[in-house]
Amino acid sequence: METGLPHYLIVSALLFSLGLLGVIARRSLLVMYMSLELMLNAANLALVAFSRFNQNLNGQVMVFFIITVAAAEVAVGLALIVALFRKRQTSHVEDLASLKL
Amino acid sequence: MDAHATQQVAEAGSKYQDLAWMVLASPLICGAGSWFLSRRLRGLTAGFNIAGVLLSLVLGVILFGISGDHPLAATAFHWLPIPGLDLTIGLQIDRLSSLMALVVTAVASLVMIYSTGYMHDDRSYSRFFCTLSLFVFSMLGIVLADNLMMIFVFWELVGVSSYLLIGFWHERPAAGDAAKKAFLSNRLGDFGFLLGILIVWAATGTLNLAELSAKFGANPSILGSMASIAGLLVFMGAMGKSAQFPLHVWLPDAMEGPTPVSALIHAATMVAAGVYMLCRVFFLYTAPGAWPAPLDFLGGLGAGTIIGYIGGFTALLAALIAVQQNDIKRILAYSTLSQLGYMVMAVGLGAQLGTPASGMYHLVTHAFFKAMLFLGAGSVIHACHHEQDIWKMGGLWKKMPKTFWTFVIGTAALAGLPPFSGFYSKDEVLVTALEVNPVLFVIAVLVAILTTFYMVRLVVVAFLGEARSESASHAHESPTVMTWPLLILAVPSVALAWLPLGEFIGSALGGHGHGHGAAHTAVEKYPVGILPLIENLSNGVNGALFGPFNHNALAAMMGLFAVLIGSSLAWTCYGKASSDPLPKTLGGWARLLKGRFYFDEIYSGVFVPLHDFAGAVADWIDRWIIAGLGIRGLHGSVELVGRALRLVQSGNLQTYTFLFAAGLAVVAWFTLR
Numbered sequence: 001m002e003t004g005l006p007h008y009l010i011v012s013a014l015l016f017s018l019g020l021l022g023v024i025a026r027r028s029l030l031v032m033y034m035s036l037e038l039m040l041n042a043a044n045l046a047l048v049a050f051s052r053f054n055q056n057l058n059g060q061v062m063v064f065f066i067i068t069v070a071a072a073e074v075a076v077g078l079a080l081i082v083a084l085f086r087k088r089q090t091s092h093v094e095d096l097a098s099l100k101l
Numbered sequence: 102m103d104a105h106a107t108q109q110v111a112e113a114g115s116k117y118q119d120l121a122w123m124v125l126a127s128p129l130i131c132g133a134g135s136w137f138l139s140r141r142l143r144g145l146t147a148g149f150n151i152a153g154v155l156l157s158l159v160l161g162v163i164l165f166g167i168s169g170d171h172p173l174a175a176t177a178f179h180w181l182p183i184p185g186l187d188l189t190i191g192l193q194i195d196r197l198s199s200l201m202a203l204v205v206t207a208v209a210s211l212v213m214i215y216s217t218g219y220m221h222d223d224r225s226y227s228r229f230f231c232t233l234s235l236f237v238f239s240m241l242g243i244v245l246a247d248n249l250m251m252i253f254v255f256w257e258l259v260g261v262s263s264y265l266l267i268g269f270w271h272e273r274p275a276a277g278d279a280a281k282k283a284f285l286s287n288r289l290g291d292f293g294f295l296l297g298i299l300i301v302w303a304a305t306g307t308l309n310l311a312e313l314s315a316k317f318g319a320n321p322s323i324l325g326s327m328a329s330i331a332g333l334l335v336f337m338g339a340m341g342k343s344a345q346f347p348l349h350v351w352l353p354d355a356m357e358g359p360t361p362v363s364a365l366i367h368a369a370t371m372v373a374a375g376v377y378m379l380c381r382v383f384f385l386y387t388a389p390g391a392w393p394a395p396l397d398f399l400g401g402l403g404a405g406t407i408i409g410y411i412g413g414f415t416a417l418l419a420a421l422i423a424v425q426q427n428d429i430k431r432i433l434a435y436s437t438l439s440q441l442g443y444m445v446m447a448v449g450l451g452a453q454l455g456t457p458a459s460g461m462y463h464l465v466t467h468a469f470f471k472a473m474l475f476l477g478a479g480s481v482i483h484a485c486h487h488e489q490d491i492w493k494m495g496g497l498w499k500k501m502p503k504t505f506w507t508f509v510i511g512t513a514a515l516a517g518l519p520p521f522s523g524f525y526s527k528d529e530v531l532v533t534a535l536e537v538n539p540v541l542f543v544i545a546v547l548v549a550i551l552t553t554f555y556m557v558r559l560v561v562v563a564f565l566g567e568a569r570s571e572s573a574s575h576a577h578e579s580p581t582v583m584t585w586p587l588l589i590l591a592v593p594s595v596a597l598a599w600l601p602l603g604e605f606i607g608s609a610l611g612g613h614g615h616g617h618g619a620a621h622t623a624v625e626k627y628p629v630g631i632l633p634l635i636e637n638l639s640n641g642v643n644g645a646l647f648g649p650f651n652h653n654a655l656a657a658m659m660g661l662f663a664v665l666i667g668s669s670l671a672w673t674c675y676g677k678a679s680s681d682p683l684p685k686t687l688g689g690w691a692r693l694l695k696g697r698f699y700f701d702e703i704y705s706g707v708f709v710p711l712h713d714f715a716g717a718v719a720d721w722i723d724r725w726i727i728a729g730l731g732i733r734g735l736h737g738s739v740e741l742v743g744r745a746l747r748l749v750q751s752g753n754l755q756t757y758t759f760l761f762a763a764g765l766a767v768v769a770w771f772t773l774r
Contacts, residue, residue: 024759032755097752 008049015042029081029091033074040070117167118175120160121192124202125241127156128209132234136227143226150230151213154237158206165199174247174311185306193247193310196609197461201244201377204465205370208472209237211586212365215476218583219361219483229269229359236262240370244377249298249308252378256294256338259371260287266366267358279354286351290341297334300327301385310381317384328391332404335382336411343375343441346415350700352438356430360479363430368437368475369468376444379408380461380610386452405452406538412449413534413541413548416442418698420551424558425683425694428489429478432559433471436515439548440467446545447530450537458607459529465606466522466597470514473590477508480583481563484576492680493570494563501578505564507587512560514594516553518664525598531656546659553667561675569679 015038022035044063051059085091131153135146167173176191192198213233220229239262242255261284268280302308304324305316316323324331339345344352355367366372379386390403419438426432440463447460482489484501498505514523527549534542568574578584674682684691693699749760 020758020762024755024762027755093754096754 005049005053009046012042012046012049015039015045027092027094029084029093029096032093033077033081037070037074040066117164117173117194118192121164121173121175121194121245122177124157124160124164124206125192125238125245127160128153128234128241129238131156132231132238135234136231140227140231146227147213147217147230150234151210151217153234154206154210154213157237157241158203158210161199161202161206164194165203176247186302186308188250188308189248190251191247191309192245194245196605197377197380198244200465200606200609202241204468205237205240205244208369208468208590209233209240209365211590212361212369212472212476215364215479215583215586216359216361218580219479220359223359225269229266232262232265232269233362233365236266236366236371240374243374247310249301249310249313249382252381253291253295253298253338256291256342256374256378259342259374260284260291263287263355263366263371266362267355269358269362273357276357279351279357283351283355286344286348287341290337290339290348293334293337294339294341297331297337300324300331300334304331313382314384317388321384321388322391324385324388324391326391326393328385328388329399329402329404329407330393330396332385333407335385336379336404336408339375339379339445340411341375342378343372343445344415344438345375345411345442345445346418347700349415349419349438350704353431353434353697356428356434360430360475360482363434364472364475364479367434369472372437372441373444373464373468376441376448376460376464379445379448380457383448383451383457383610386449387455403452405449408449408452409446409538409541410449412442412444412446413544414442415439416446416548417544417551418442420548420555422694422697423555424551425681425691426555426697427491427681429481429491429494429559429563430475430489432491432555433474433478436474436552436555437471439552440471440515443527443530443545443548446541447533450533450541453537454533456607456610458603458610459526459533461606461610462529462603463526465602466514466526466593469590469597470511470521470523470594473507473587473594474511474515476583476587476590477504477511480504480579480587481508481576483579483583485570485572488570488572491559491563494568494573494576495566495570496564496568497573497576498564500576503578503584503587507584507591508564509560510591510594512556516556516664516667517549517660519661520599521595522593522597522599524660525603528653528657528660529603531660532653535653535656542656542659546663549660549663550667550670553664554671557668557671558675561671562678566677566679 019035019037019039019042022038023032026032026035044066047059047063047066051057051063081091084096088095090096128150131149135149139145139149173194174191175194176189178190179187180190181188213230216229216233220226223229236259239255239258243252243259246252246255264280264284267283268276270276271280298308301313301324304327305313307313307316322328340348352367352372356363358367386403386405386408388403390399390401390406392399392402416439419435419442423432423435423439426435444460444463444467447463448457451457451460480501481494481497481504484497484504485494488494510521514521517524517527519525531542531545531549534545568576684695687694696702
């Protein structure tokens with residue numbers, strides 16, 4: 001069977017759903033963070049696949065941007081998590097519910 | 102008039118427009134100017150205000166001289182040009198308005214000069230004069246205005262200045278109450294007036310008097326089935342200002358104001374504004390009566406007839422009450438009410454004759470002699486140290502001869518004794534009544550008898566006999582500045598009707614009027630200006646003096662008869678009396694008259710509880726429906742929803758994420774499906 005666009009998209013959707021599940025279900029901030037990265041990369045995969053099958057480079061350009069920005073975002077995000085851990089001595093989301101009214 | 106002459110008039114008109122504006126503006130400028138600049142300098146302020154009104158008077162004379170057959174219109178600017186309604190500020194100078202402006206400014210300047218004496222020791226001297234100027238300005242606004250909306254605006258301004266002047270001595274609770282009462286009664290009438298104006302506008306699309314007059318001339322029943330209702334609603338304005346039953350209750354109380362104010366506003370000018378306004382919009386009443394479907398049973402009953410009956414009833418009611426009053430100003434106040442009823446009756450009945458001339462005629466003569474009577478009363482009050490009870494006066498005729506003789510002249514004019522002016526104008530009213538409605542003629546004659554009765558009673562009790570109190574025995578003639586206006590006012594009170602004034606008014610109002618003999622024909626082709634008026638004087642005087650007897654002998658004889666009956670009755674009752682004999686002979690009736698038919702008590706017994714009830718209902722609705730259900734209900738439900746939604750805010754990041762994703766999924770499901 002020839003590998004077509006739907007296959008890539010299905011893999012992308014699976015990866016995205018797994019990432020979302022990780023964000024929703026896991027309690028550790030670090031793991032949630034990794035799941036977020038997974039979701040980003042699922043999107044990347046879909047974009048690359050579109051680019052490939054549409055004979056159009058726009059998608060790949062987009063992916064490069066996402067990878068670049070994600071790298072910066074990871075730096076900031078990890079720094080935030082470390083700062084948070086230093087202040088609260090925890091990285092579990094149940095303990096970080098101070099937004100509650 | 103040929104085209105050439107018309108053009109000449111038009112050119113003269115454009116030249117004299119500024120003059121007309123000056124007539125209106127000079128009291129305002131002098132009043133406001135002196136209030137802001139020289140309030141602390143009493144003499145200067147008074148002089149300034151008097152100068153303003155005198156200037157107005159002089160310019161008014163010129164205006165009167167140039168006013169001709171064709172009204173001059175002076176439109177200043179378009180105030181509110183809405184599609185379908187162009188509200189302008191403009192003046193219409195014709196014979197009627199220039200005559201009325203003359204009456205207003207003449208009486209006002211005399212009253213103001215008089216006030217320099219009467220109010221001499223008052224603390225708020227400057228305020229008094231400035232408010233008087235405001236009043237004169239507002240009154241001239243009504244008189245000269247060229248459209249109904251402007252009349253209405255100045256109508257309200259007159260109400261305000263009247264309020265300020267009645268309540269001039271505001272530290273006295275009675276004065277404050279009287280001012281409020283006057284203002285509220287007037288507002289009640291003005292509400293109807295405004296509704297009437299709106300009906301007229303809705304039917305014709307214009308408020309300009311000249312245009313309205315032309316439209317009504319072309320099609321008298323332009324208002325269709327609303328004709329009578331519109332007429333009556335507009336009359337409600339006059340009912341308030343001219344104090345007609347049932348809104349008459351404010352006028353006697355308005356005597357709480359200073360006496361010069363009573364003379365100017367509540368005798369000569371403001372209360373006459375209602376009658377004047379009826380003459381101004383007389384075209385509303387010439388159409389045959391018509392009613393909307395639910396009131397069909399009233400048939401062709403015209404608004405004019407109803408107005409005639411209201412006027413006649415007011416005249417009789419007030420004359421009866423005046424018979425048993427003891428306060429000199431109240432007697433005059435009820436007499437004013439009664440005479441206003443006369444005028445309103447004449448205007449209302451005039452609807453069937455096509456001219457309100459007789460009412461307007463009586464207005465002009467009445468303005469002078471009633472102002473003089475009030476100023477005379479003021480002079481008496483001033484002399485007796487603010488004693489107003491006529492039974493505590495007496496014997497004043499020797500001590501204050503000028504006041505006494507002018508008061509007698511005023512009484513003769515008011516009673517309608519020839520050759521005083523009142524006889525001629527009253528005769529016109531009687532003739533109108535006789536020609537149109539015999540019932541009202543009988544009432545009018547009865548009122549004339551009563552008028553003579555209470556006026557002779559007033560003169561006999563207050564001026565003749567012996568002094569009945571300390572203050573009366575020490576009375577002395579008032580200062581010259583107060584007696585001169587009296588003497589000047591005595592001249593028109595005697596001789597005004599010797600001029601062909603009735604015919605002049607007849608021609609001013611466009612109707613045929615009742616001419617008096619020779620003067621009648623002489624004035625039919627009345628040319629422009631004041632000079633021909635003097636030319637016509639010689640045959641005019643002749644015709645005017647004996648006219649009533651030639652024209653309609655029955656009315657004239659009845660008028661004379663009323664004077665004789667009334668004065669002889671009054672003389673028998675009060676000639677030698679040291680206290681009022683009527684309460685003994687009439688018993689309960691006298692008490693009823695003295696209690697003014699208990700109108701105030703009835704009103705406070707009926708309308709005050711009704712008003713309180715309406716107030717309680719409104720309060721309940723406000724408290725429970727609007728504030729309770731509306732405001733607090735809304736606030737409560739919003740808070741409740743807020744409290745419920747707060748539970749969603751768990752603070753748990755992952756719950757938010759889940760809800761967010763779920764929401765997104767739902768939206769995606771509905772959009773991509």
